Amino acid sequence: MVVNRELLIDGKDVPALSGRTAEDLNPFTGEVYATVAAAGPRDVTRAVDAADAAFARWAALAPFDRRAIFLKAADLLDDRRERAAGLMAGEAGATRPWAYFNVALAANILRESAAAITAPRGEVLSAQQEGTLGLAIREPLGVVAAFAPWNAPLILGVRAVAAPLAAGNTVVVKASEDAPIACGLFVADVLREAGLPDGVLNVVTNAREDAAETAEVLISDSRVRAVNFTGSTDVGRIVAARAAAHLKPAVLELGGKNAVIVLADADLDHAVDAAAFSVFLNSGQICMSGDRVLVHDSLAAEFTRRFTAKAATLRAGDPGDPHTVVGPLISASAAERVAALVEDAVARGATVLTGGGRPEGAVHPATVLTGVPKDAELHYAEAFGPVCVLDTFADDDTAVALANDTENGLTCGIITENATHGLAVARRVRTGIVHINDQSVADEPHAPFGGVKASGHGRFGGRWGIEAFSSTRWVTIATQRAHYPF
Template identity: 80%
Template sequence: MPLTRDLLIGGKDVPAASGRVTEDISPYTGEVYATVAAAGAQDVTRAVDAADAAFPAWAALAPFARRAIFLRAADLLDARAEDVADLMAHEAGGTRPWAYFNVALAANIFREAAAAVTAPRGEVLNAQEEGALGLAVREPLGVVAAFAPWNAPVILGARAVAAPLAAGNTVVVKPSEDAPIACGLLIADVLREAGLPDGVLNVVTNAPEDAAEIAEVLIADPRVRAVNFTGSTGVGRIIGTHAARHLKPAVLELGGKNSVIVLDDADVDYAVDAVTFSVFMNSGQICMSGDRVLVHSSLAEEFTGKLAAKVASLRAGDPSHPHTVVGPLVTAAAAQRVAGLVEDAVAKGASVLTGGGDPEGAVHPATVLTDVPKDAALYYAEAFGPVCVLETFTDDAEAVAVANDTENGLTCGIITENATRGLQVARRIRTGIVHINDQSVADEPHAPFGGAKASGYGRFGGRWGIEAFSNTRWVTLATQQAHYPF
């Protein structure tokens, strides 16, 4: 029997006002895994009502009490690792190692949020008037609208709410229709069990056809004071436009067209392992995945042969099998989209080093292409699947130029045995994140995470997350009476 889940509003599991539900499909089997409530505009307003009502008490709660909730939530999530692995396999096609990584990082996001709650916040300012004291104080904003994506559902579900809640805000989260439990309801369940008060976190699930309306109604509500969105650049432009129209700050973490650069002094075997991880972890469905592999021409022959052999050996298929690396994409339609990008590239002159061909349901073969021309859609489009494009370069300047030849700017990996040279190259790469002697996929809960250009703006992690979801207020205290000219 499929699971059934309602909305979470004001601490209660409630059906949509209309009584509608929507199906949550397992990408590997194509079967209905769960049915969830399909919210409408009325339900969004109910959720904001609850969040707004809960805000004063949550913002006033002692920091040590708030910190304790996050620490309990982290331990509870860690204890659910096996259940989460089953959930992610069925709901999002996630492999078991990917699920365990999601749990571990999400738990640490909660722990970092706990630390941020009691971290020093604000500044004492020099005042112009004698005997006066100036303060710059960080204060919560109010209700935050959060949008959580499906691809790293537990990580990004936790990140959608942790910093806003730690800053003292309340939240209404709209999880992805493709993983509404893992990236929304699961996170709320854990926090509720940890003692989060009713109404502080509310979850509004929806049918795919209602997504645009739900988002617009949520952002437009005057009690919503900030927006937190992680997802594609295309949808991010829409979300950012809605937020700007209502003069609400937004943190947007969007897509990437990321490069891994293999310099001529790299350890080839290490580079092959690093690139394989970067491209094929979670079947390439990570905003940081390595779409472009740039290899110095002197290493190209050895690297290409070893990479093709390693990629061809990757186990694909059932995400619940412990040795599967390339599981299904989130839907069969997503696999067909990736196949279309490969087919278009080959038709325009690209060569297939390994992989290619038709998907089996939602499982697309792990694929490496070379000689992809600029007029192929894949050259600039984010693959978001188990596909990479291999290019060669002759000097560092050429590698930098190719890596920067994209509207996106999220992350980059530079494989080199010379840290000084790696840093020199890194400083010329226009991304929000760069990793020297490592590949492009990395996330740490205390680090400033975010992109440049069309990869969005704002930062998650540590104090940067708190700053993103709080406001600086100037407060002065006069210790003696002032003299006025009239």
């Protein structure tokens, strides 16, 4: 049965004013999984109208009441684990373990955001004027435009709204065309049932061909005071430019070209398992995925043998099969793009150690390459698929140079049994996140999450999320009358 969903505006499910709808395809079967309302510019304005009207009362709601809504939503999300897994499989081709991980982390993001609501905010300042009390107060911005992506739809759908709402803002979400229910409407359903007031969170869905116009109308609305975007670096540049044109702050979590560095003293079994998890989890469709595995010369031959053998055993195909590790990519065209990257690398001299070949629909096998030259597109382009490149190094300087040879700077994993050595290398790698004796994919709701360079700016998590979506006001209270010179 095809699922049918409308826009969520001011607490109500409403069709697009034009009556248009868009199809939401199952990436594994290619069949229509759902139809959603295709918003036009007037629908976006309606959503902002509702968010703007709800802002004052939401910002004034007692923090403990706001916190209760978040905590209830977290419990409801946990309870809807099976429903969420079905949605993620139908919309994004997600395997069940990946869906369960999404539910657990998304629920904990809500809980951490609940804690942040009642955490101390602001500072008492030392005033220069005698008899004056100075305060630095954090206050919400207003309406936030949030862009929720498809690849980790519950984690990133919740993260698109949790910190802005916790800070006291209202939100209009533009949901991804590839998973509009899981990353947008489903998240809103949970918060609505938990007691979120009407208009505080609104969700617009759109046809793929209308994506740019929808984003432009949303960002350019004068009542939208900040932008929260997670997605590719290319699209992030456009969003950042649009926000800057209207002098609006934007928190951007963008692409990665992440490395897993295997130092000479690494435990090989651990290194192989960690690297495989980093590369192939969710078919490599994670901003933190390990595109590159850099191995010390002394371990290279044995690591390559073991890692390639492990990759060759990873079953690719039906996400509903409990033995599947590498599920479909988000679309057949995405799989073709990955295959083209591999073909280009091979044509320029790279060697495929396992995998490669033509995809079957949206399914691309786990693939490992070596000897990828710098003129191959894959050398610098984010694979965003089940593909990695093996490379070797003789010393720390070379490892660091290889890891930093990218415009991105999101995350890095350093596998070593010597934490002191690992930390010394980590301090030289230019990323927003680094994990010593672990791989590159990790996310904790209380930690500062975000990248540097072309991987974006701003941080999610705990107090950093609240700070990203609030402003600081200087307020003084004079306890005695000042003397004026005239």
